[in-house]
Amino acid sequence: MLVDSHCHLDYFLRDGDLNDALQRAREAEVGCMVTIGTRISTFDTVLSIAENHSDIFCTVGVHPNEAGDEGLSSPDVLIERSQHPRVVGLGESGLDYHYDHAPREKQAVSFRAHIEAARETGLPLVVHTRDADEDTVAIMREEYEKGEYPAVIHCFTAGRDLAMASLEMGFYISLSGVLTFKSGQPIRDIVRDVPMDRLLVETDSPYLAPIPFRGKRNEPSYVQHTARVLAEVKSVSEEEISRQTTENFFRLFSKASTGTV
Ligand SMILES: [Zn+2]
Ligand SMILES: [Zn+2]
Numbered sequence: 001m002l003v004d005s006h007c008h009l010d011y012f013l014r015d016g017d018l019n020d021a022l023q024r025a026r027e028a029e030v031g032c033m034v035t036i037g038t039r040i041s042t043f044d045t046v047l048s049i050a051e052n053h054s055d056i057f058c059t060v061g062v063h064p065n066e067a068g069d070e071g072l073s074s075p076d077v078l079i080e081r082s083q084h085p086r087v088v089g090l091g092e093s094g095l096d097y098h099y100d101h102a103p104r105e106k107q108a109v110s111f112r113a114h115i116e117a118a119r120e121t122g123l124p125l126v127v128h129t130r131d132a133d134e135d136t137v138a139i140m141r142e143e144y145e146k147g148e149y150p151a152v153i154h155c156f157t158a159g160r161d162l163a164m165a166s167l168e169m170g171f172y173i174s175l176s177g178v179l180t181f182k183s184g185q186p187i188r189d190i191v192r193d194v195p196m197d198r199l200l201v202e203t204d205s206p207y208l209a210p211i212p213f214r215g216k217r218n219e220p221s222y223v224q225h226t227a228r229v230l231a232e233v234k235s236v237s238e239e240e241i242s243r244q245t246t247e248n249f250f251r252l253f254s255k256a257s258t259g260t261v
Contacts, residue, residue, distance in 0.1 A: 001031035002227055002242050003249040004220040005174055006092075006126065006154050006202035009035040009049050009056065010042065012219070015206075021219045022053065028221035029242075031055060032249070032256065036092050036126060038063035039070050040077060050086035057256045059126055061091035062110055068102035071110035075117035082121050088255040090117050091126030092154060095139075098130040111139055118149040124252050125151040127171075133162045144169050150252060155204045156187060163190050167198060172252050174200035177210030177218060180229045188233045196234065200252070201226050201245050 004025070012018040025033065037046050037060045050058035060081040062070045072078065078090055093114035095107050118125035129136040136158070143149070152172040156163070163173060173194050178184050191199070201223050203210075209218035210225040231241040250257040 001029055001246055002201065002223050003032045003034075003246050004030050004203050004205075004223045005034050005152070005200045005249055005253070006036055006176070007033055007205045007220050008038070008207075009033065009220075010045050011206045013045065013049060018049070021221070022056075025220035026055075028224050030220050030223055031246075032057070033220050034059060034088065034253065034256075037061045038092065039066050040072075040081075041070060043081060047081075047084065047086060057086055057088040057253070059089040059091055060087050061093050061114055061126070063092055064094050064096040064107040064111070064128055065099055065101040067107045067110040071102065071106040072113040073109055075113045075120060078114060078117035079120055082117065082123055085255075087123075088253045089124045089126055090114050090121070092128040093125065094128040095132035095136050096128060096130045097132040097135075104135075108135070108139060112143060115140070115143040115149055115151075118151065119143075119147050122150065123255065124172075125149060127151050127153050128155070129153065129158055129162065133158050137162050137165045140169065140171075141165065152200060152252060154202060155208065156191075159186075160190050163194065167194065172198050172200055172248060174202045175226055175230055176202050176204045177208045177214070177222065177226055179226050179233070180210040181214065182211075188229075191230070191233050196236075196244050197248055197251075199230065199245055200249055201230060201241075 155176040205218035231238045
């Protein structure tokens with residue numbers, strides 16, 4: 001069994017073929033999926049997907065690209081919405097300087113509100129960081145000194161310093177289809193040094209389809225291709241990667257272990 005620890009199934013609902021995509025995921029032995037919140041205003045749609053399928057959970061949060069309009073200055077709404085039994089984590093939140101869709105100051109304030117919610121609830125924070133390594137590490141560290149919190153760096157594309165700082169704080173690293181790209185060599189080099197018990201896999205679908213589907217719409221069943229490359233990088237069998245990443249997932253997202261099949 002594999003877990004797709006990060007996907008955006010509301011896009012499939014909009015495309016009208018969610019059930020087909022889920023069918024293919026189950027055939028590919030993807031036994032659990034987490035559909036990720038990106039805005040409070042669309043959270044109910046994300047939650048409804050998790051409510052309607054026993055193998056899907058969700059998170060609540062505001063994506064850094066949405067922090068301009070919907071950025072949070074307080075953790076209250078996150079704490080409140082995360083009481084729901086199908087909500088197993090917070091985010092995605094963090095810093096995105098690649099698109100700079102939202103003012104950096106607002107991204108930072110919203111990121112800190114999410115961290116506070118993770119600290120309060122004990123639920124893991126899904127961190128999105130793109131072209132913002134230094135500021136991301138600075139905020140995560142500063143907040144960590146106020147009190148620890150669980151987190152995963154999702155769709156890891158950052159540098160070695162961010163990876164090592166995250167591991168020191170006990171965080172997890174999640175690999176997406178980017179791991180399979182020809183240009184993914186720097187990521188593969190870092191992943192080689194990440195302990196096996198800190199690794200997760202994800203699709204981030206509908207974005208970032210792995211080789212051999214690069215450029216197409218991504219979907220949860222494709223997580224097997226990232227897992228296969230991860231097995232090569234770590235020089236272990238695919239079965240070992242499935243077993244270990246699934247175990248890691250349920251350790252980090254422990255609320256999901258009580259609600260799944
Ligand atoms: Zn992201
Ligand atoms: Zn995402």
